[in-house]
Amino acid sequence: MSDPLLTVRGLTINIPVGGGILHAVRGIDFDLRRGETLCIVGESGSGKSLTSLAVMGLLGGRIDRRARQMEFDGIDLTGAGSRAMRRLRGDRMSMIFQEPMTSLNPAYTIGDQLTEALLLHRKVGREAARARAIELLEKVGITAAASRLGQYPHQLSGGLRQRVMIAMALMCEPELIIADEPTTALDVTIQAQILRLLVDLTREMDMAMILITHDLGVVARVADKVAVMYAGELVETGSATDVFNAPMHPYTRGLLRCIPQPGKTERGARLGTIPGIVPSLVGGVTGCPFRTRCDQAVERCRDDIPRHEPDPGHAFRCVHETGHNPAEVQP
Amino acid sequence: MSVATPDPLLAEIIGPTPGQMLRRRVFGHRGLLIGAVVLALLMLVAILAPLLAPHDPYAQSLLERMRPPVFLGGDWNHPLGTDHLGRDYLSRLIYGARVSLLIGVVAAAISGVIGTAMGVAAGYFGGRVDAVVTFLINVRLAMPVVLVALAVVAILGGSLQVVIVVLGLLLWDRFAVVMRSSTLQVRGREYVAAARAVGCSTPRILLSEIMPNIVNNLIVVVTLEMAHAILLEAALSFLGLGVQPPTPSWGLMVSEGKNMMLFEPWLVLIPGAILFVLVLAINLMGDGLRDVTAPENRS
Amino acid sequence: MLQFIAKRLGLALLVALTVSIISFSLLFLSGDPAAALAGETATDQDVEAIRKLYGFDRPMLVQYWDWLSGAMTGDLGESYYFKLPVAGLIADRLQITMLLGVCGITFALLTAVPLGVVAAIRPNSVIDRLALFLSVAGQAMPSFWFGLILIVVFSIKLGWLPPSGTTTWAHFIMPTIVLGYYAMPAIMRLTRAGMLEVLSSDYIRTARAKGAPEATVLFKHALRNAIIPVVSLAAVQMGFMLGGSIVVESIFALHGAGYLAWESIARNDLPTVQALILVFSLFYIVFTFLSDVLNAWLDPRMRAG
Amino acid sequence: MSDAQTSAPVLELRGVTKTYSVKQGLFGRPKPLTAVNDVSLSLARGEVLGLVGESGCGKSTLAKILLGLEAPTQGEVLVDGQAVLASDRRALARRIQPIFQDPYSSLNPRKPIADIVSLPLRVHDIGDSASRDKAVREILDIVGLPARVMQTYPSQMSGGQRQRVAIARALIMKPEIVICDEPTSALDVSVQSQILNLLGDLRREFGLTYLFISHDLAVVEHLATRVAVMYLGRIVEQADTAGLFDTSRHPYTRALLNSVLTPDAGLGVPDTELGMDYPNPIAPPPGCHFHPRCPRAMTHCASTAPRPVPTPDGHVECHLYDTENGRDTGPALHMKEPA
Amino acid sequence: GKADDTLKAAFTKELENVDSYFNSSREGVVLQRAIWDGLIYRDPATNEYKGNLATDWTWIDDTTLELKLREGVTFHNGEPFNADDVVYTVNFVADEANGVKTQRNVNWMKSAEKVDDYTVRILLKEPFPAAIEFLSGPVSMYPDEYYAEAGPTGMGLKPVGTGPYKVTEVVPGQHFVLEKNENYHDSPKGQPEIGKIDIRTIPDVNTQIAELFNGSLDLIWQTPADQAEKLAAMDQFTVANESTMRIGYLTLDAAGRTGADNPFTKLKVRQAVAHAIDREALVSALLKGKSQVISTACFPSQFGCAQDVTSYEYDPEKAKALLAEAGYPDGFETDYYAYRDREYAEAISSFLNAVGIKTNFNMLQYSALRELRMKEGSPVSFQTWGSYSINDTSAITSQFFKFGSLDDSRDQEIKDWLDVADSSTDPAEREEYYRKALQKIADQAYWVPMFSYNTNYVFTKEVAYTPTPDEVLRFTTMRWN
Ligand SMILES: Nc1ncnc2c1ncn2[C@@H]1O[C@H](COP(=O)(O)OP(=O)(O)OP(=O)(O)O)[C@@H](O)[C@H]1O
Ligand SMILES: Nc1ncnc2c1ncn2[C@@H]1O[C@H](COP(=O)(O)OP(=O)(O)OP(=O)(O)O)[C@@H](O)[C@H]1O
Ligand SMILES: [Mg+2]
Numbered sequence A: 001m002s003d004p005l006l007t008v009r010g011l012t013i014n015i016p017v018g019g020g021i022l023h024a025v026r027g028i029d030f031d032l033r034r035g036e037t038l039c040i041v042g043e044s045g046s047g048k049s050l051t052s053l054a055v056m057g058l059l060g061g062r063i064d065r066r067a068r069q070m071e072f073d074g075i076d077l078t079g080a081g082s083r084a085m086r087r088l089r090g091d092r093m094s095m096i097f098q099e100p101m102t103s104l105n106p107a108y109t110i111g112d113q114l115t116e117a118l119l120l121h122r123k124v125g126r127e128a129a130r131a132r133a134i135e136l137l138e139k140v141g142i143t144a145a146a147s148r149l150g151q152y153p154h155q156l157s158g159g160l161r162q163r164v165m166i167a168m169a170l171m172c173e174p175e176l177i178i179a180d181e182p183t184t185a186l187d188v189t190i191q192a193q194i195l196r197l198l199v200d201l202t203r204e205m206d207m208a209m210i211l212i213t214h215d216l217g218v219v220a221r222v223a224d225k226v227a228v229m230y231a232g233e234l235v236e237t238g239s240a241t242d243v244f245n246a247p248m249h250p251y252t253r254g255l256l257r258c259i260p261q262p263g264k265t266e267r268g269a270r271l272g273t274i275p276g277i278v279p280s281l282v283g284g285v286t287g288c289p290f291r292t293r294c295d296q297a298v299e300r301c302r303d304d305i306p307r308h309e310p311d312p313g314h315a316f317r318c319v320h321e322t323g324h325n326p327a328e329v330q331p
Numbered sequence B: 001m002s003v004a005t006p007d008p009l010l011a012e013i014i015g016p017t018p019g020q021m022l023r024r025r026v027f028g029h030r031g032l033l034i035g036a037v038v039l040a041l042l043m044l045v046a047i048l049a050p051l052l053a054p055h056d057p058y059a060q061s062l063l064e065r066m067r068p069p070v071f072l073g074g075d076w077n078h079p080l081g082t083d084h085l086g087r088d089y090l091s092r093l094i095y096g097a098r099v100s101l102l103i104g105v106v107a108a109a110i111s112g113v114i115g116t117a118m119g120v121a122a123g124y125f126g127g128r129v130d131a132v133v134t135f136l137i138n139v140r141l142a143m144p145v146v147l148v149a150l151a152v153v154a155i156l157g158g159s160l161q162v163v164i165v166v167l168g169l170l171l172w173d174r175f176a177v178v179m180r181s182s183t184l185q186v187r188g189r190e191y192v193a194a195a196r197a198v199g200c201s202t203p204r205i206l207l208s209e210i211m212p213n214i215v216n217n218l219i220v221v222v223t224l225e226m227a228h229a230i231l232l233e234a235a236l237s238f239l240g241l242g243v244q245p246p247t248p249s250w251g252l253m254v255s256e257g258k259n260m261m262l263f264e265p266w267l268v269l270i271p272g273a274i275l276f277v278l279v280l281a282i283n284l285m286g287d288g289l290r291d292v293t294a295p296e297n298r299s
Numbered sequence C: 001m002l003q004f005i006a007k008r009l010g011l012a013l014l015v016a017l018t019v020s021i022i023s024f025s026l027l028f029l030s031g032d033p034a035a036a037l038a039g040e041t042a043t044d045q046d047v048e049a050i051r052k053l054y055g056f057d058r059p060m061l062v063q064y065w066d067w068l069s070g071a072m073t074g075d076l077g078e079s080y081y082f083k084l085p086v087a088g089l090i091a092d093r094l095q096i097t098m099l100l101g102v103c104g105i106t107f108a109l110l111t112a113v114p115l116g117v118v119a120a121i122r123p124n125s126v127i128d129r130l131a132l133f134l135s136v137a138g139q140a141m142p143s144f145w146f147g148l149i150l151i152v153v154f155s156i157k158l159g160w161l162p163p164s165g166t167t168t169w170a171h172f173i174m175p176t177i178v179l180g181y182y183a184m185p186a187i188m189r190l191t192r193a194g195m196l197e198v199l200s201s202d203y204i205r206t207a208r209a210k211g212a213p214e215a216t217v218l219f220k221h222a223l224r225n226a227i228i229p230v231v232s233l234a235a236v237q238m239g240f241m242l243g244g245s246i247v248v249e250s251i252f253a254l255h256g257a258g259y260l261a262w263e264s265i266a267r268n269d270l271p272t273v274q275a276l277i278l279v280f281s282l283f284y285i286v287f288t289f290l291s292d293v294l295n296a297w298l299d300p301r302m303r304a305g
Numbered sequence D: 001m002s003d004a005q006t007s008a009p010v011l012e013l014r015g016v017t018k019t020y021s022v023k024q025g026l027f028g029r030p031k032p033l034t035a036v037n038d039v040s041l042s043l044a045r046g047e048v049l050g051l052v053g054e055s056g057c058g059k060s061t062l063a064k065i066l067l068g069l070e071a072p073t074q075g076e077v078l079v080d081g082q083a084v085l086a087s088d089r090r091a092l093a094r095r096i097q098p099i100f101q102d103p104y105s106s107l108n109p110r111k112p113i114a115d116i117v118s119l120p121l122r123v124h125d126i127g128d129s130a131s132r133d134k135a136v137r138e139i140l141d142i143v144g145l146p147a148r149v150m151q152t153y154p155s156q157m158s159g160g161q162r163q164r165v166a167i168a169r170a171l172i173m174k175p176e177i178v179i180c181d182e183p184t185s186a187l188d189v190s191v192q193s194q195i196l197n198l199l200g201d202l203r204r205e206f207g208l209t210y211l212f213i214s215h216d217l218a219v220v221e222h223l224a225t226r227v228a229v230m231y232l233g234r235i236v237e238q239a240d241t242a243g244l245f246d247t248s249r250h251p252y253t254r255a256l257l258n259s260v261l262t263p264d265a266g267l268g269v270p271d272t273e274l275g276m277d278y279p280n281p282i283a284p285p286p287g288c289h290f291h292p293r294c295p296r297a298m299t300h301c302a303s304t305a306p307r308p309v310p311t312p313d314g315h316v317e318c319h320l321y322d323t324e325n326g327r328d329t330g331p332a333l334h335m336k337e338p339a
Numbered sequence E: 001g002k003a004d005d006t007l008k009a010a011f012t013k014e015l016e017n018v019d020s021y022f023n024s025s026r027e028g029v030v031l032q033r034a035i036w037d038g039l040i041y042r043d044p045a046t047n048e049y050k051g052n053l054a055t056d057w058t059w060i061d062d063t064t065l066e067l068k069l070r071e072g073v074t075f076h077n078g079e080p081f082n083a084d085d086v087v088y089t090v091n092f093v094a095d096e097a098n099g100v101k102t103q104r105n106v107n108w109m110k111s112a113e114k115v116d117d118y119t120v121r122i123l124l125k126e127p128f129p130a131a132i133e134f135l136s137g138p139v140s141m142y143p144d145e146y147y148a149e150a151g152p153t154g155m156g157l158k159p160v161g162t163g164p165y166k167v168t169e170v171v172p173g174q175h176f177v178l179e180k181n182e183n184y185h186d187s188p189k190g191q192p193e194i195g196k197i198d199i200r201t202i203p204d205v206n207t208q209i210a211e212l213f214n215g216s217l218d219l220i221w222q223t224p225a226d227q228a229e230k231l232a233a234m235d236q237f238t239v240a241n242e243s244t245m246r247i248g249y250l251t252l253d254a255a256g257r258t259g260a261d262n263p264f265t266k267l268k269v270r271q272a273v274a275h276a277i278d279r280e281a282l283v284s285a286l287l288k289g290k291s292q293v294i295s296t297a298c299f300p301s302q303f304g305c306a307q308d309v310t311s312y313e314y315d316p317e318k319a320k321a322l323l324a325e326a327g328y329p330d331g332f333e334t335d336y337y338a339y340r341d342r343e344y345a346e347a348i349s350s351f352l353n354a355v356g357i358k359t360n361f362n363m364l365q366y367s368a369l370r371e372l373r374m375k376e377g378s379p380v381s382f383q384t385w386g387s388y389s390i391n392d393t394s395a396i397t398s399q400f401f402k403f404g405s406l407d408d409s410r411d412q413e414i415k416d417w418l419d420v421a422d423s424s425t426d427p428a429e430r431e432e433y434y435r436k437a438l439q440k441i442a443d444q445a446y447w448v449p450m451f452s453y454n455t456n457y458v459f460t461k462e463v464a465y466t467p468t469p470d471e472v473l474r475f476t477t478m479r480w481n
């Protein structure tokens, strides 16, 4: 295997808020190789978007980001100046956002916005940029691409806009593409189409992708590697098969029990639940953040939590080596 | 009897009450506090005017005209001197607070009632009502306020009541605009639909579901319009077509002092400055209130 | 777009018509116009003769219709006071008011927009605070007072600027500042709020994610969107300013339309006051109409709609 | 035949159509938008009718009509066989209550929970303040909230807690029918399952009838006894849940089912075979509204609107199943690209 | 300034039309005297009538006046002055249909006839003792050809006269530039010296003073007393003060037009009002200058204005006593109106308040107050009257006590006396009847005459000027120092 394209070690994000410091992301690690798709999954507010923005260097100035190591293809991202980051962004790594409705500038045409990144990063003429834009629009399945260039975002439907966003992200043939919940705002049928498109394109262009979502179904279908995030921490990481077929962390297991699965869960039966609510991350946070909602919790959960790696590449953080409280009788 | 699975963690309450949050934000907002304190002081002055004023503000003494203030060699009997009719300047300033505040409060109340009724009706009922109200707002905005107010006051003769009513009838536009858009916003919220689905009558929905949620915007507009009315009255009085003498209005005092401005600038400086301070305080408070209540609107 | 313009125009006309009715009837409630016309030294017969001469004894509707149909053809009647056509009189005076208005709004925009933008880029910075202070003070400053203070300081104490008149550009400096400062706070605040909102919008993040330099993000992507509401506001403010120039013109003795209005009210010169209310309203209506069209043109969403 | 259809329907829609007139732009000419188009449905006591369809297809509009919040342009709504418009809206409110999608907007932020939950009682003048207080405690207990939340405000609560409050408010007057308009789509999965369980439990406990609107087929499959699939204002297919998921007929239903992503690693993303452009509801395509996206469209689909064809457990609106009218009369059209 | 031989002056009021027949303000009179000439001239110092455009005049009978015209005079536009001009002017202004603004100035004339090129006759409607006074005042001569063509509007924009100054620029209401008429005839007005007069309208006294400080004005007038006092104290300016014919008075509703139970119908109440006001204080503290306290319903210099009538000294106690006698021991409340000089009116109202007459002060536009008084009357109002600068009691007392719509007393006896005085040609008889009328007005306290006005003239040390008591700026008599 090649060297990882992206390495993140000990990424921590702190945000000063009214009542103190919000420890939104706390020491997360992950790697990503070329051509690989990493899915970060977690509930709302668990820090997924912040993580992706941290990689892109797009966190606002108020937000404190630090990491032991954060490298993109050998370039140190923690130390990179804003100029170096700008050169990377849109060129070697690009991003797709959640809301296709608001992520395009209403004042400029699709064509203007598509070609912008290329004109910025490459020495190409307008014509060449246009040609590239048309090529990519066709690639993402938009017909009459040439005439679309003159249209404004409001003239397109949500599905089309998200395709435009994807085309825009691909303009400079990036090596890494980060998609932050690209389909949450779309209908299920459109979601399937967009995801398929993303998967096909990353494969075709040999891109690495970080896909952020809270939908376990999406993760299972798209991911090579999965990272489950809870309250700012990665509680479990591993290949999709490992995580879905042999979930180790009580939270992952709980999540999987929560969703009705046609054919698997009995129709009308009670679903599994995770009681309680997400803890506040403002102020000092110690121990396992999940312990208040965990049915396996013990006193030790308040201390430092060890990391276990039952299989190579499959890791989780829990006081219990198996993810189960040995004291409890397992079904 | 509990159908749901017992879940002790559900008892956890995440945040402080809206009241607590408001209090916290209010006390953290310097502008708001300064504005409120200054306004409160001026109100106190207005209320206690008879106790505070050293003289009757209307009492003339032609022999004691144009006495200088103490800082220019006057005596303490008239700390700020006397005006062109020998009335005690300080006393008139103190009573002037009454006039300005009265005008601000009553004019804002009149225009508030008109504008809120129109805006809420337009926002809630939409359709034709909205079209008519929007049209009226357009007409109102198209009329030059100062000019129309001057003309009307000139016709009806400038008494305090006339000025107040004219301003009240002219300044409802912002109320209508803001109340219309906030109502429109709130009307679309699901709790309004829920209240209707429960069978609430329209007046009840307007009063207990919509009003409480737009009242903070209303308060902000009230402060703005109070300031606006006070400034307009001063401008009208300055132009000689506002409150009539001998009523001590600050605008009038500037106007009266203006003629001697090149010789006795304090005659203009003092009433203008205090007018400025009053309006500033009200505006600071309004801005503060907006800052303080806006985040709540979002959630 | 054409349809939009047509409809918008229709609405503008309707508003203008309503304003004309209001201004006409409003002023007809005033004292006896014949007495006003006759002046201080007139006898009763003089007054009666004038009443006949000017047709004040006819029904009001007839008088309104006469007036309106005249107004349509640019004939706004004859000033009772000057015995000259009102249209010409106003046209003369409007030049100064318009000049003042244009200077004022330019001054306001030139100070407010840059301040607002910088304040939005650096919230809570010194400049932001300064901008906030300027705008709060500007809103609270009685403009007649401000004008008087400027005169005392710059004309009397320092002797730099002439206190009144219109002969040179220097005469316009103080009136421009006073009038412009009246419009500045609102424009500044809107620019700042608009920029803040736009800067936190998703498409700005998109632009940054493309690696666009900060200047491009600010001026190409953000300002273009933030400025749209400012255009409308500037138009509205311009309308207000013309109507509000009365105070400034009276302080600086500028013989503009605002001053004419004030004097005409005092002289009960009905045709002039009516015409001025109508003209000021028309200005407001035209400005807002133009700004709506400009807005529709600036904002692609409205262009298509 | 399912037992749902044997009992008399508590709620029935007959040929309900709702047309809005929408303005485009500030001054555009208003155009008619048919949000709900000739819909007939019936709900039997105790059943859960799932209503699925894409965003904007008219689900919420239908719900509003049922709640009496909107008057249908045509057709009628019957409760227990009686037309609703004729009867008092307050009477209707006692029998039909909503649960909305967004727990952040469905509770008045200015009121404490006790006021919100007791509102229906106060509006209908039921009981005195003590008995109302008691009723609120009871219902809060039922939805799993402790009594101490009564004095708190919505902004102090999490999404899941709020949705429980909304449920409590809907149930405090013991209605028979609850209209759930995407009650969980704004919630995280872990909370969603709690709410779904609660809804299921309540239904069993109180014999409630649900109209359950969702775009998540997996949820609908789990909860509903019968499913209606909506497309551009029309019910294109209606069937018992089991039947629908086993043998779906309408191509659109199939596409919807195909797009359900279950958490099965390695299955990949399925091909929905759908064209991707959602049609403009102001100018719906002629003939069968679905034909521009339909993988099995035939020539006459573009010109003739399909009729409802009865099936053993419901109906379907598709030329493919209309044996009399135009089956196999032409070659299948190619799948359409977006215009 | 002297350097550019241009005197820069300011008007306070916008002048509606420079055509002197179509304006009614002081500013108009000032321009009239500069641009045009009358047939006769009254020397302001000696009150002696001198020939101006006419060299000689004789009464043919009571209603016919024949005048010999001066020869060799030309208008500013080159048109020669002769009998045709006089005939045209008189016939034009005397025709009511032409709408001369102040009809009183001209409506005593019926027409004019040409006798020969330099002799005309003016025909009167009826005997009019003040004819010569009017001919030397408001009636000035216009060029017939030019006026026929330009009319009042054209004359207003481009005035043409025979006067000592010709107009080179008019911006209506705002700005007037006059230039010395180099071939001005040998008029009793004297020859103009200052080359150019530049007049701007600056409504605000304060701005005028600022401009004066700034050096952009050389002369201002009608400056309020307080400012004039301050300016006098500075050594850059000369402040001259002259009395005017305008008087201020209260008119009381003795006729009961606002209601028969109106307190002012009672003599004691009216007398109480007269005693309540400290007119000395008003004059010394507010009006200052050459103002004087007056007790008669006319200006002292006017013919027939008797001074030895009943006068009421300031005595608030007596006023209260009178009120109590009249049945108002606690005073009463009344509406009180004024239309100008707000501060005088305010001061008066506070004197009234002090004796228990609580006044609701209303400041109205002149026309509104006039309408009110004509229609329903007013209980008490502060009025002023300038008598059109006509030095005759008929110009004031007869205006208001002959049952006109502004007559608040409606006293038949007074009217009869005034009728005799107004139409008699015997000065002694006139004087006697005016005295009777004025005495009764004072006894009955129908009016409370208070003070005469004065005017301040402020100019730089470069300017030499002595104002006249008729409140007219005479540019011809101004000189550079
Ligand atoms: N600029 C900010 N200021 C303050 N708090 C922030 C800011 N950005 C994010 N947060 C907080 O940080 C936490 C993590 O946010 P993040 O956006 O990464 O969540 P997420 O996992 O992407 O959630 P979602 O699924 O809702 O998008 C949240 O609690 C959020 O409220
Ligand atoms: N008040 C209204 N005025 C005009 N059009 C409306 C109105 N309400 C809804 N519509 C339109 O009717 C159609 C159906 O809307 P509806 O809200 O019922 O859709 P939905 O299926 O509930 O969608 P979603 O899944 O997004 O909630 C949409 O095209 C919508 O734009
Ligand atoms: Mg996110």
Ligand SMILES: [Mg+2]
Pocket (backbone or CB within 6 Å): D059, D060, D061, D181
């Ligand atoms: Mg919906």
